[in-house]
Amino acid sequence: MxxxxxxxxxxxxxxxxxxxxxxxxxxxxxxxxxxxxxxxxxxxxxxxxxxxxxxxxxxxxxxxxxxxxxxxxxxxxxxxxxxxxxxxxxxxxxxxxxxxxxxxxxxxxxxxxxxxxxxxxxxxxxxxxxxxxxxxxxxxxxxxxxxxxxxxxxxxDWSAEICQDATIEDLDPTAITKARQLFIRKNPRLADEAPHWDDVTFLNKARLTIKGKITNTAIVLLGLPESAHFINPAVAQITWILKSADGVEKDYEHFYTPFLLAVDEVYHKIRNLKYRYLISGTLFPEEVDQYDPYIIREALSNAIAHQDYRLGGRITIVEKEDSTLTFQNYGNFLPVSIENVILSDSPEQKYRNTFLVNAMMQLNLIDTIGSGIRRMFLKQREKFFPMPDYDLENNRVQVKITGKVLNMDYARKLAELPDLSLSNIIALDQVQKNLPIQDADAVDLRKKSLIEGRKPNYCISANVAEQTDLQAEYLDMRGLDDQHYQGLILQYLRKFKHAKRADFEKLLIDKLPQILDDDQRKHRVRNLLQKMRKDGLVEAKGLTWYLKKS
Incomplete structure (x- = not known):
């Protein structure tokens, strides 16, 4: 803390x-x-x-x-x-x-x-x-x-609004029965009393209805498929899509209310293949599910609980054959950031759908103590899989789960490094994915000799690369010393006598660090030439470069 x-x-x-x-x-x-x-x-x-x-x-x-x-x-x-x-x-x-x-x-x-x-x-x-x-x-x-x-x-709170013409007859009896079971499991102290409640009393006690009146929450969680019209223009739909590794759609299925039953249907639709580690041993199990069941249910339940139904969008789950699973729901992310949610590990104080969240909590579908997202990260860490990727742009929340180890040697050795907090691992995971990190995280990782480079182009340090057998990848990402690149420029001029800057860009563009984009690599070439001119190694006449005559 x-x-x-x-x-x-x-x-x-x-x-x-x-x-x-x-x-x-x-x-x-x-x-x-x-x-x-x-x-x-x-x-x-x-x-x-x-x-x-x-x-x-x-x-x-x-x-x-x-x-x-x-x-x-x-x-x-x-x-x-x-x-x-x-x-x-x-x-x-x-x-x-x-x-x-x-x-x-x-x-x-x-x-x-x-x-x-x-x-x-x-x-x-x-x-x-x-x-x-x-x-x-x-x-x-x-x-x-x-x-x-x-x-x-x-x-x-949209989820607390009353559907004026809806009655208890518009709710699915099977969903109500399951809701009773989940409610008693969540509230064991009421195990003797709850079975004797009629449906109206139970729905009020479970915070699904208000004084017997059907709410939007009741329709979303328990409503018959044909009762969805009561919440128009809101949409209560979950779509599962299977795509190939290159993004070609191969299969899909739509799921409708009651979402209380749809959660299980979606869960069983996701293939969740077995993942076998290439190297057996005590550190890794031989075979695991690609996606931990808890992560699937938590991500899906969060999407249902925090969807902005007023926007008319549907919840989507995209399963790709590249071993990724992506959940998306509409509506901005209310907490400060994902990092704050994970590190504070405390309950939210404000929800978009407060009534819906409370009802899902009563049915043990979500946990309001704030540990759900953090536990997702810990589950991935236990397998040495990449951390969940959250994208909060364009007024929607998208989380991608990767169901495999990206580099076995790196994962094994990184797991053996001492004193790595969850925040360290999350930040280091971002660096591995060439994503930006907070300045405070960068300072901490640099103190522990885990990263090198300048903001925003951080890379895994030589220390970690050596411990993870990734020396070649380290050099590829970090690049070589300036003297090496200067030597190539001098060698080129000795052979061809003169050159334009574009010629040097062609010479060096594939040899400069991968962590740099094309514009940054061109900028690096320009800086190299300027430094060599100051050092008296080369000279420019117009747009043409020559060796400096002694």
Whole structure:
């Protein structure tokens, strides 16, 4: 957790300025000031669709530099000599589970208040709600339009809306029976009582209906296929597609409501072939499923729970014969980032479909403690498979699962490297895939001698390459010393007397590091020539290059 908070601080100080959900302070002034800030930041996070608001001590608000603080919230007393945290909690309404972290960042003490976003009800301090306006804390009553948005934040939950003409007859009896079984499994204390409930009582208890009225959630999870018209123009459909390695469609199938039954149908449709490791031994099992059953169900359940049904799109699952499985649902990703979800390992404070999420939790379809995505990463790590790839662009969430080891020797040796945290492995996995990583991750990996290169063109270091028998691949990715490339240029000019820069690009383009794109390689050639000219090795006449005459 300390590593997560430290990285979070580094990320937040890089924000362009303070915001409705973010405030920096150098030192403590008063308990009342903190109470007002907590109210304002909880309300501001709600308005900005943020999971948390943050009040950070030890950072200058003028330039957001980390200067450290003497503030110790554990020792600080409020009025009446009460402990500060208890004093604040008892004066906030509704009570929110804010957390206080004490971390060292760049050898300076920083205090972080992590404040959950409110929902439906503005948070008040001493009976007064506050809000952030720019870099100032103001009373919410002076900004009625902002207060209205907070009060309406729950009412925009599509999954809680009532299907006015739908009745219990529009729900699938088999799905209701299965829902009962899952509910009792989730709530064993009700095992004796629940079987005696009639369907209306059960559906209310399981939070699928509201006072007997059929909700969009009830139609999505339990509705007969023909009842989907009640949620028009929303679409409740899951499509499985099988493609060849080169992307040619080979098979497909559509699945409809009730999604409670469709989850199993989709799961059994996915081929999930056995994967055999090339080298047997104690480190690797001889045969495993390409895709862990937990990962399939978690990814599919997340897609159902967080789909923005109002957009009219369908949930898709693409299984490719290159050993990848990709899940996609529509709607932006509400948490700060995938990394924060994984490293914080804590429950979400805000959901798009709150009513649907609660119902799925009651039926044991998802876990709201926040560990689902993290567990997916850990499952991949156990097999030494690549980490899940998340793409959050274009108002949809796409996660690709790879069901094989990309390099056996690399996976084996990397598993033996000591002291690699999950965040290290995730960042290193990104480097292997030529994807960007956070600056804080790069600093950590560089300290451990795991990567080399300059941002954004990091590559696996020679140390790791040597331990993983990937020396040739390392040189291919990292490239050779400049002297080697200069020698090729000099050799060319000695033989052909003169050359254009395009000639040198043709000479070197395939020899420069793979991690560079074509434009970066051309830039590297230009820099080499300029350096050689400064060193007196070559000279240019117009656009033509020659050996420098001595």
């Amino acid at each position: 300390t590593e997560y908070i430290t990285n979070l601080v580094q990320e937040l100080v890089n924000e362009p300025n303070e915001q409705e959900w973010l405030e920096f302070k150098e030192n403590y002034h008063s308990a009342e000031e903190i109470g007002e800030r907590i109210s304002a930041l909880a309300n501001g996070a709600c308005l900005c669709d943020k999971r948390y608001g943050y009040l950070i001590f030890g950072v200058k608000d003028s330039d957001q530099s980390i200067v450290g603080t003497h503030f110790d919230p554990k020792k600080q007393k409020a009025k009446g000599n009460e402990d500060l945290e208890f004093w604040l909690s008892s004066r906030l309404s509704p009570r929110i589970d804010f957390k206080i972290y004490d971390v060292d960042v760049n050898s300076k003490k920083v205090i972080v208040f992590e404040i959950p976003a409110t929902s439906h009800t503005p948070v008040t301090f001493l009976h007064e709600p506050y809000i952030r306006v720019g870099s100032y804390t103001k009373k919410l009553k002076d900004y009625p339009e902002k207060a209205k948005k907070i009060w309406q934040s729950m009412s925009t």
